[in-house]
Amino acid sequence: xxIEEKLPDNSVIxxxxxxxxxxxxKNSLWPTGFGLACCAIEMICTAAARFxxxxxxxEIFRSSPRQADLMIVAGTVTNKMAxxxxxxxxxMPNPKWVIxxxxxxxSGGIFNTYSVLQGVDKIIPVDVYVPGCPVRPEALLDAIVKxxxxxxxxxxxxxxxxxxxx
Amino acid sequence: MEELRNKxxxxxxxxxxxxxxTTVTLKKExxxxxxxxxxxxxxxxxxxxxxxxxxxxxxKPRFAVVYHLFSMKSHARLRLKVLTDDAVDTVSPVWKxxxxxxxxxxxxxxxxxxxxxxxxxxxMPDDFNGHPLRKDFPLAGER
Numbered sequence: 001x002x003i004e005e006k007l008p009d010n011s012v013i014x015x016x017x018x019x020x021x022x023x024x025x026k027n028s029l030w031p032t033g034f035g036l037a038c039c040a041i042e043m044i045c046t047a048a049a050r051f052x053x054x055x056x057x058x059e060i061f062r063s064s065p066r067q068a069d070l071m072i073v074a075g076t077v078t079n080k081m082a083x084x085x086x087x088x089x090x091x092m093p094n095p096k097w098v099i100x101x102x103x104x105x106x107s108g109g110i111f112n113t114y115s116v117l118q119g120v121d122k123i124i125p126v127d128v129y130v131p132g133c134p135v136r137p138e139a140l141l142d143a144i145v146k147x148x149x150x151x152x153x154x155x156x157x158x159x160x161x162x163x164x165x166x
Numbered sequence: 167m168e169e170l171r172n173k174x175x176x177x178x179x180x181x182x183x184x185x186x187x188t189t190v191t192l193k194k195e196x197x198x199x200x201x202x203x204x205x206x207x208x209x210x211x212x213x214x215x216x217x218x219x220x221x222x223x224x225x226k227p228r229f230a231v232v233y234h235l236f237s238m239k240s241h242a243r244l245r246l247k248v249l250t251d252d253a254v255d256t257v258s259p260v261w262k263x264x265x266x267x268x269x270x271x272x273x274x275x276x277x278x279x280x281x282x283x284x285x286x287x288x289x290m291p292d293d294f295n296g297h298p299l300r301k302d303f304p305l306a307g308e309r
Contacts (some may be wrong), residue, residue, distance in 0.1 A: 114307030
């Protein structure tokens with residue numbers, strides 16, 4: 001998806017275009033606007049005036065996954081919610097990235113129970129894990145900045161399917 | 167409440183009053199008849215809650231189903247209790263509200279409600295294994 005498909009094989013300018021494309025991608029991350037639990041409140045707070053996510057160019061929370069390229073899994077993923085999260089991820093166009101926000105999204109957190117998925121990485125690939133219970137807005141901002149640094153170094157040829165390096 | 171004893175001989179197992187609240191323990195066979203009577207004749211037109219209890223694996227019978235009734239007219243409250251090991255009759259024809267309450271009790275405790283219009287799970291996924299609020303259910307689930 002995108003410019004990498006137009007590149008001829010063995011192109012000598014790949015590095016330059018790669019840098020250009022990655023620069024564009026990293027500076028216009030559009031997150032999906034959906035939250036699952038208390039971490040979502042911190043995510044909303046990150047977008048509001050006090051922490052102001054738009055200082056970093058990531059502020060356009062999209063209501064449709066088809067317009068987003070970053071999924072912030074903010075909160076506990078229950079087994080009943082898991083298919084919905086997976087579907088939202090599948091509906092996002094490539095390239096796409098995922099941040100697992102908070103202890104619950106990383107590993108199930110304190111909810112080692114029959115109803116909770118033990119980590120969102122069981123159903124979708126995760127790029128950045130942010131610990132916290134809940135995550136502080138500063139930590140989420142740091143996570144997105146880290147993701148931007150990661151995007152900067154990505155290889156366009158291998159980056160075909162979200163966070164999975166083929 | 168003595169009226170219930172006379173009206174339905176053998177139906178009432180116990181009547182307890184504590185803190186001004188009355189609990190009538192019923193035989194499960196007579197539950198739907200008594201409920202119909204309480205609604206039609208005694209004005210208990212509102213089923214405010216219906217819950218299930220797991221009294222433990224050793225208890226005989228193991229489960230209790232508790233009905234909290236309320237009268238919109240007289241503001242009286244009444245609690246009914248039925249003990250069972252597996253199933254009781256539904257009261258959803260008497261109070262419509264019982265439909266989802268009974269599905270919840272079935273889902274989480276595994277008590278079946280006979281003649282219920284739709285005796286399926288309400289919270290857990292349809293393919294879920296076991297009944298999570300039973301005392302012997304493992305916390306992380308039966309995997």
